[in-house]
Amino acid sequence: xxxxxxxxxxxxxxxxxxxxxxxxxxxxxxxxxxxxxxxxxxxxxxxxxxxxxxxxxxxxxxxxxxxxxxxxxxxxxxxxxxxxxxxxxxxxxxxxxxxxxxxxxxxx
Amino acid sequence: xxxxxxxxxxxxxxxxxxxxxxxxxxxxxxxxxxxxxxxxxxxxxxxxxxxxxxxxxxxxxxxxxxxxxxxxxxxxxxxxxxxxxxxxxxxxxxxxxxxxxxxxxxxxxxxxx
Numbered sequence: 001x002x003x004x005x006x007x008x009x010x011x012x013x014x015x016x017x018x019x020x021x022x023x024x025x026x027x028x029x030x031x032x033x034x035x036x037x038x039x040x041x042x043x044x045x046x047x048x049x050x051x052x053x054x055x056x057x058x059x060x061x062x063x064x065x066x067x068x069x070x071x072x073x074x075x076x077x078x079x080x081x082x083x084x085x086x087x088x089x090x091x092x093x094x095x096x097x098x099x100x101x102x103x104x105x106x107x108x
Numbered sequence: 109x110x111x112x113x114x115x116x117x118x119x120x121x122x123x124x125x126x127x128x129x130x131x132x133x134x135x136x137x138x139x140x141x142x143x144x145x146x147x148x149x150x151x152x153x154x155x156x157x158x159x160x161x162x163x164x165x166x167x168x169x170x171x172x173x174x175x176x177x178x179x180x181x182x183x184x185x186x187x188x189x190x191x192x193x194x195x196x197x198x199x200x201x202x203x204x205x206x207x208x209x210x211x212x213x214x215x216x217x218x219x220x221x
Contacts, residue, residue: 032207043198043212044151085149091206094139094163098151 004099012105017078021102023088024070032091035073037084078106111135114199114213129184129216131199140182143198189220
């Protein structure tokens with residue numbers, strides 16, 4: 001089993017839609033979780049950290065469920081500029097472990 | 109100011125050659141990394157360095173030799189390049205605990221012909 005699993009998508013949604021992604025992870029000892037976005041031919045960029053209590057940053061809401069070992073990202077009022085691949089790595093002893101990423105396409 | 113900068117951005121070379129990629133960070137981080145992203149877009153850790161010391165070597169062939177002259181620099185030297193080495197190589201850095209996330213460089217696209 002992969003350490004971090006994501007639905008590769010693509011998720012194809014209209015502008016203004018709400019879309020949610022999930023990630024499951026296998027290492028219960030992981031302490032830190034993140035959402036990154038990666039645009040085509042660019043580096044991954046930190047979108048937000050994920051805290052146990054859940055956290056929100058504008059249109060983005062992240063949640064962590066340690067008991068079920070998954071994290072989620074909710075994007076409200078999708079914009080065309082949200083089109084990207086979303087990655088949910090976990091930090092584990094001097095390395096970030098990535099899944100395959102979930103591709104989001106927001107159409108006009 | 110670029111936080112994590114790596115050079116060159118593109119590298120096209122023939123099989124069997126030796127090449128180097130350089131990385132520098134000005135964030136004051138003490139841990140640096142090399143990641144490889146292959147054609148399937150999967151990002152995989154290669155090496156982690158903390159305070160110039162090698163912490164992680166993820167079963168990378170010994171043709172790959174990282175070197176960290178100081179906390180702000182981590183270079184990657186690759187000997188006897190093979191076709192399968194073609195990928196995008198990302199340098200990254202973080203604080204030791206990593207809990208504030210990692211910052212990535214813009215990547216080096218290596219093509220071996």
